[in-house]
Amino acid sequence: MAAHIGALGPLTSLLRDYAGTPKSATTPWAGFLLALVGITARARVGAVAAAIAIDLVFVLIRAAEGRPFTVGNGPTLVLTALAVIAFVRWDEQRRRTALRTIAFGALLICATKVSEIWLDITAWACPMVLDPYVQVADRALGSPSWLVGHALDAAGPLATGVVRWVYFELPLAAVLVAAWQLRGVTTGAWPRHYLVRTFLTLGVVGPIWYVVFPVVGPVLAYGPQGLGFEIVDVWPNVVPAVPSSLEALRFDGITPRNCMPSLHTAWALSLFIHSRSGPLWLRWGGAFWLVCTLIATLGLGAHYGVDLIVGAALCLTVESALREPDRGWDRPRVRIVAMGVAVCTGVLLCIRFLAAQMAAYPIPSGIALVASLSALAIMFYTTWFGASSVEPIQASPCPSERSADGR
Numbered sequence: 001m002a003a004h005i006g007a008l009g010p011l012t013s014l015l016r017d018y019a020g021t022p023k024s025a026t027t028p029w030a031g032f033l034l035a036l037v038g039i040t041a042r043a044r045v046g047a048v049a050a051a052i053a054i055d056l057v058f059v060l061i062r063a064a065e066g067r068p069f070t071v072g073n074g075p076t077l078v079l080t081a082l083a084v085i086a087f088v089r090w091d092e093q094r095r096r097t098a099l100r101t102i103a104f105g106a107l108l109i110c111a112t113k114v115s116e117i118w119l120d121i122t123a124w125a126c127p128m129v130l131d132p133y134v135q136v137a138d139r140a141l142g143s144p145s146w147l148v149g150h151a152l153d154a155a156g157p158l159a160t161g162v163v164r165w166v167y168f169e170l171p172l173a174a175v176l177v178a179a180w181q182l183r184g185v186t187t188g189a190w191p192r193h194y195l196v197r198t199f200l201t202l203g204v205v206g207p208i209w210y211v212v213f214p215v216v217g218p219v220l221a222y223g224p225q226g227l228g229f230e231i232v233d234v235w236p237n238v239v240p241a242v243p244s245s246l247e248a249l250r251f252d253g254i255t256p257r258n259c260m261p262s263l264h265t266a267w268a269l270s271l272f273i274h275s276r277s278g279p280l281w282l283r284w285g286g287a288f289w290l291v292c293t294l295i296a297t298l299g300l301g302a303h304y305g306v307d308l309i310v311g312a313a314l315c316l317t318v319e320s321a322l323r324e325p326d327r328g329w330d331r332p333r334v335r336i337v338a339m340g341v342a343v344c345t346g347v348l349l350c351i352r353f354l355a356a357q358m359a360a361y362p363i364p365s366g367i368a369l370v371a372s373l374s375a376l377a378i379m380f381y382t383t384w385f386g387a388s389s390v391e392p393i394q395a396s397p398c399p400s401e402r403s404a405d406g407r
Contacts, residue, residue: 010113017109018080021062022072027112030171031105032075034196035082037182038101040094043082051078079105097185104178104196108171111203118207119256126214126257128248130352131221132231134260134304136242137355140365141305145218145298149236152299160299166289167296170267173289174199177275180282193323195274199267201318206263206311213348214257219301221249235301242359261344262303265311268293270319306351309373313343316380323384332383339379343372 013023022028032051036044055074062069079102086098138145152160166173174195181194220226223235229251234240251257268290275286297303317340320333327333347369350358358365 010110010117013113013116014076014110017072017076019073021067022070022076023116024112025071026169026171027109028072028075028079030175031107031109032079033105034108034175034178035079035102035105037179038098038185039082039086040186047078047082050081051075054078076109079109093188094186097188101182101185107200108196111200112171115203115207118210119258120254122207122210122214122257123252123254125211127250127253129214129216129221129251129257130260131215131217131249132243132246133248133351133355134215134306135218135222135240136246137351137358137365138304138306139239139242139359140362140369141309142362142366143239144305145301145303146236146239148295148298149218149301152295153236163292163296163299166292167264167300167302170264170271170289170293173285174267174271177271177278177282177286180278181274192325195270197322198270198274198315198319201322202263202266202270202315205318206261206266206314207258209261209348210257213260213352215259215304215307216251216255216257217259217302218304220255221251223301225301227252242356246355259303259307260310260348261314262297262307262311264293264297265303265308266315266318269312269315273315273319306347306369309369310344310347313340313347313373313376316340316376317344320380320383336376336379336383339376343376346372 016022017028029051032047036047039047051074053074054077055071058073059069059071083099083102083106086095086102090098135143152163178195178199181191182196218235221230222232222240223230224233226233229249231249232240272286272290275282278286294308297308298305317337320336320340350365
């Protein structure tokens with residue numbers, strides 16, 4: 001498929017991480033650091049030193065050849081070497097723990113490679129985008145992308161730079177939270193549920209909707225980055241007038257249709273939820289990342305407000321499906337997952353078929369949108385964190401069944 005549409009495929013991208021110029025400097029290191037939580041402290045020091053040394057060699061080679069500066073070869077090679085050493089030389093318990101976390105790190109890297117080609121596929125498969133419907137429906141929330149975008153412009157380059165960095169380095173924060181949750185795995189204390197499971201599941205489920213409900217975002221459909229395909233270049237200064245009729249917009253064949261739902265919102269919210277049981281610095285860090293991510297998604301023109309609502313609802317739904325696996329699919333779990341699916345589906349259907357009515361009656365429509373997400377959030381809290389939530393009874397608890405996320 002990658003060759004058919006002229007895009008960089010996941011296997012080619014992975015080979016470049018081994019012996020070429022990595023497409024991303026952050027992803028190989030994020031996966032590598034996540035894998036290190038499953039090995040001993042002494043092995044971690046040696047692995048990090050080896051990864052840094054190899055990266056320095058590749059940096060010098062690229063500099064001598066006049067190629068751009070980047071890193072990522074070192075952690076990829078050392079991660080592979082760790083997998084081989086763990087499989088061949090380490091004893092059963094140590095090998096099992098190490099290979100499990102190494103698999104998480106490798107899966108993070110490979111999932112990122114697959115997601116990159118999937119974004120290219122969305123542009124190829126969906127020539128028409130639904131931004132006109134989303135922009136009109138977003139008036140029920142007060143067109144927040146225009147408001148936050150204008151405010152961020154007024155705040156200056158420093159504020160923009162901070163939220164932009166937070167937005168793009170979300171995997172780094174996720175690795176920190178995951179490493180904290182998995183800090184005891186070398187002693188056999190695996191948590192029942194942890195951030196990695198939610199992150200990867202969201203990364204599988206969320207992008208499916210990119211081809212079901214293709215949207216490119218306000219900075220492209222209504223702003224300066226539309227490259228001639230925009231409806232009008234007014235973002236974030238002027239909210240465009242409501243059109244007399246709504247129809248899909250033909251866009252270019254290279255821009256990903258990755259706005260609905262906002263996976264950055266879903267991932268940042270899951271990070272926030274999983275950081276609640278950590279120390280003070282982790283809780284504040286999770287809150288900071290969530291707030292900055294929400295500001296960035298709107299202020300950088302990447303998303304509309306309704307994208308965030310669907311992204312948050314998706315996060316709470318997936319999180320509810322995965323939490324406390326020992327509890328099984330009891331009535332509270334089924335109820336909250338069903339409600340989450342209903343909220344996501346209902347919002348998308350309203351955007352597609354009732355956008356004009358939502359713009360004509362913004363106050364009741366906005367209240368309905370916020371109330372639906374609020375009800376889902378309240379149900380989520382009472383189900384998993386409230387006084388009425390029930391801890392599953394363990395006949396003979398053991399360290400491997402202890403939860404590192406506060407449950």
